[in-house]
Amino acid sequence: MTDPLDAPTDFTFTVSATDGQARTGHIAMPRGTIRTPAFMPVGTAATVKAMYPEQVRDLGADVVLGNTYHLMLRPGPERMARLGGLHRFMRWDGPILTDSGGFQVMSLSALRKIDEEGVTFRSHIDGTAHRMSPERSIEIQGLLGSDIQMQLDECVRLPAERAEIEKAMRLSLRWAERCRVAFGEQPGKAMFGIVQGGDIPDLRVESARALTDLDLKGYAIGGLAVGEPQAVMLAMIETVEPHLPATKPRYLMGVGTPDDLMQSVMRGIDMFDCVMPTRAGRHGLAYTRHGRINLRNARHAEDTRPLDEASACPAARDYSRAYLHHLVRSEEILGMMLLTWNNLAYYQQLMAGMRAAIAAGRLADFVAETKDGWARAEA
């Protein structure tokens, strides 16, 4: 938390160095500074699962993501506001980015219907009916106390026909304008638009150009990491990037693996969120400098080495693989906690490494060295 006396009053993005298409810099906001490229741990239901907020901060995260769909269903936006907002509720005093809820309505709820006005759906928790318009999504994100709010959009799973992708992209553009009006002027906060258009280049360009005309504070690339190969995802980033303002942050939603992050940073992405490190940790998978390790595998049963003796993270440095294997096989809660801690620490170390490499003009070397470390998997 920056000193209130000199905390910025607005949302400003500064690029301090570039290396090819890659950028490093920071977003200054009243609640704190976000170093970019940034990875945002996902705090779905007001918690980064299996982590204390102090740990999330200590491992280098500047910003966390809250899921509007989950929080609007439980505890509810008006109750969250009465309790002082999401920051106080979950004891996170840095910036919080909230998604609009649209993606999770489509992926989690039953009986959902989309029309011009918004989306109607039933809660996956208790089956109650809910309706969310662009205006209500922004209102909910405001009640939560969100610092960076996302427009309501329609994300189409791939593969899909052009007609379906085009219809959803144009609806999302109309909803972007409604969200901009609903958000109004909130100094120190931001609303990001979301580029849609599936895997169709001309629709991606149309979406990016139309959103740029709205002069928003940041631009997300949505509609990816929805079943397409990495090559298609990267091609869409390359298609969209030239049509987004270089002076605004670019946020790639729902991405990704460590390799996805590096390939996307090289193509000009500044912000990421993904459940991969936290979800994988709960399933016994560890991301390390030596590649991904499945601790459920019997080969770790008597391996006294830690995951990474050179890591600054105690979960990676101080516990044997044999112990982690035992915890995972025994389905002990501590196994989920330690591997989640390790994975988030690795993701933040990767982002910090890329920020430094871009500043030094050696991102390509950093990427090659990182991939070489994964390839030299230990015996």
Ligand SMILES: CNc1nc2cc(C(N)=O)ccc2[nH]1
């Ligand atoms: C895990 N993949 C993923 N793709 C996403 C797309 C969106 C979107 N709004 O297009 C949001 C969240 C997403 N998560």
